[in-house]
Amino acid sequence: MSDSGAACRIPPSGDGGNDETIKRIFSLKTVAVVGCSPKPERPSHYVAAYLKEQGYRIIPVNPGHKEILGETCYPNLFSIPETPDVVDVFRRSEEVLPIIHEAIRIKAKALWLQDGISHPAGEEEARKAGLLVVSNDCMMRRHFRLKGK
Numbered sequence: 001m002s003d004s005g006a007a008c009r010i011p012p013s014g015d016g017g018n019d020e021t022i023k024r025i026f027s028l029k030t031v032a033v034v035g036c037s038p039k040p041e042r043p044s045h046y047v048a049a050y051l052k053e054q055g056y057r058i059i060p061v062n063p064g065h066k067e068i069l070g071e072t073c074y075p076n077l078f079s080i081p082e083t084p085d086v087v088d089v090f091r092r093s094e095e096v097l098p099i100i101h102e103a104i105r106i107k108a109k110a111l112w113l114q115d116g117i118s119h120p121a122g123e124e125e126a127r128k129a130g131l132l133v134v135s136n137d138c139m140m141r142r143h144f145r146l147k148g149k
Helices: 021-028 041-052 096-107 120-128 140-147
Strands: 030-034 055-062 086-089 110-113 132-134
Touching: 021 110, 021 132, 021 140, 030 041, 041 055, 041 086, 041 140, 086 096, 096 120, 110 120, 120 132
Parallel strands: 030 055, 030 086, 086 110, 110 132
Antiparallel strands: none
C-alpha cells in the first residue's frame, strides 16, 4: 500500500507543518478521515488504508457510507462516539471551515489538511484552540518519509 495511489505519492514536500508538529501528530493514534472514499484508487482511501496498516485506528467520515476499510463510517465528526486524536481532511479548501469548527468543538488534538487544502483563517482558529495543524501536505507521504529516517 505504501507505494500505491496517485495524488499523495512521494514527491512534493508540502508546506503546512514543521517537523516537530508532524512528529507530535504521528505520536497520536486515532485518525478520523473526513471525506474517506470506498474507492481504492482515491487518495482518501489509500491514505487511510496505509495509516491503518501502520497501526493507526482509522475512523472513516462520509455521510454516504456505513462502512469503509472494515470500519464503521460516520456522517460527521459529532456522530463519532469517541474523540479522534487527529482529523485528517480530504475536502476542498472552500468546504473545510465547518469541519475545522467541528474538530475544535469535539476537542481533537490535531487537524491535518491534505495536499492542496488550506484555510488560513480556519487553521489559525484551530491553533488558537490548541490543535496541532498541518495543511497542504499528505499524511501518508510524511509518515513514509519519517519512517525512512
